[in-house]
Amino acid sequence: MKLRDVDLNLLVVLHEVLVKGNVSRAAESLDMSQPAVSNALNRLRGMLGDDLFLRTSKGIAPTRFAENMREPVAHALEMILDAVNTHSGFDPAVSKRDFRVALTDVGEIYFLPALLPLLSKAGPGITITSVRNTSVNLRDEMESGRIDLALGLLPDLNFGFFQRRLFSQRYVCLFRKAHQLAGKPLTLAGFQTAEHVSVTAEGTGHTAIEAMFERMGIARNVRLRVPHFVAVGHILNSTDLIAVAPEAYARRAFETANLASAPCPVELPEITINMLWHAQNHRDAGNQWLRQLVFEHFSSDER
Structure with missing residues (x-):
């Protein structure tokens, strides 16, 4: 397929349906009729050879192909908008925003x-x-x-x-440099025997990591639970507790605390840090x- 064969208006419709998660709301946002939006999606299905959206008990859900198009299409449309807007209307050098x-x-x-x-x-x-x-x-x-x-x-x-992806990071185990686990490979047995501080950070992906330990049957000796990471570096520096923490946090913690890190002996998925904004x-x-x-x-x- 060549770019000249692609009607960019169809990508605008696709993007809006991905954002809204609903054909009717996308039609309203685009000031189009619902049949017109459906017709545009049908044309795009024929062009791309994919269903794009599937009906579920909760409404429509994007296919894997459509989901993979979400970020590049949003970024491409944003770049096009930036190119056609001849004046920014914003000067950071003088702004008080x-x-x-x-x-x-x-x-x-x-x-x-x-x-x-x-x-x-x-x-x-x-x-x-x-x-x-x-x-x-x-x-x-x-x-x-x-x-x-x-x-x-x-x-x-x-x-x-x-949304735009910024970077990915892994989880590591964090503890003070004088900890008995420092300076040697961290084994699963050592991980389970050590005393832990557990971070139950609601509204973040870290809660999924905590739940994953339970599903995997990984027993931890949790001595302290805190709702956020703010004090974790100080706690680790003055105790023999260990914590499972995002690597980005661990690197910042090294700057103010006498801490060391080790790869987690439990296989955990990498997490993606995004920048998000609304229409x-x-x-x-x-x-x-x-x-x-x-x-x-x-x-x-x-x-």
Whole structure:
């Protein structure tokens, strides 16, 4: 297939149905009739040779092919919009704008120390208000446009939002350098015998990791449970507890605590850290500028 054979209007329809998760809502957003949207999807099905969406008991669900198209189509449409808009309407050098960014506690530790110096140079009058993802109804706040961006592993925002992948990371085991487990391979037996601090971070993908240990039948000697990662580095530094933590957090913790890490002896999936935003802010010039700044600095498979 060649690009000249593709009607870009069909990709606009596909993107909107992916975002809305519903043909009727997509039609309303595009100011089209529902039959027109359905017809566009049928044309695209014939062109691509895939069903794109399947009916389920909960409505329609994208096929794997359509899901794989979500990010590249969104990115391509955004780039086209940027190219055809001849004026940005936003000058970071003189802007006094306050951007509200939703972050997990790990996100604050990882992103903010690096983001603030970037803003000081590119937009000295710009401020950031960090909003903890669990302190508000994040979906409603983003749909209303009151929150500009969300950064992190936020499974509750999987559908209905634009997103760009920033980087992937693994989980590691974290403990103080003087711990008896330091300096040697961490075995499953050592992992299960050690005393753990368990982080039950609601609203993040970390809760899935905790549940995975239970499903796998991995018994841990949990002595402490905390709702977030903020104090974990300090706790580990003064105890013999160990923690399973995202590698990005672990690297930041090394800077302020006398900690070491080891690969987790339990096979855990890598997690993807995304930048997410709602259609409400998609065409906003300031939001586009901030998204590009974040993407250029933090998009990497090596972080």
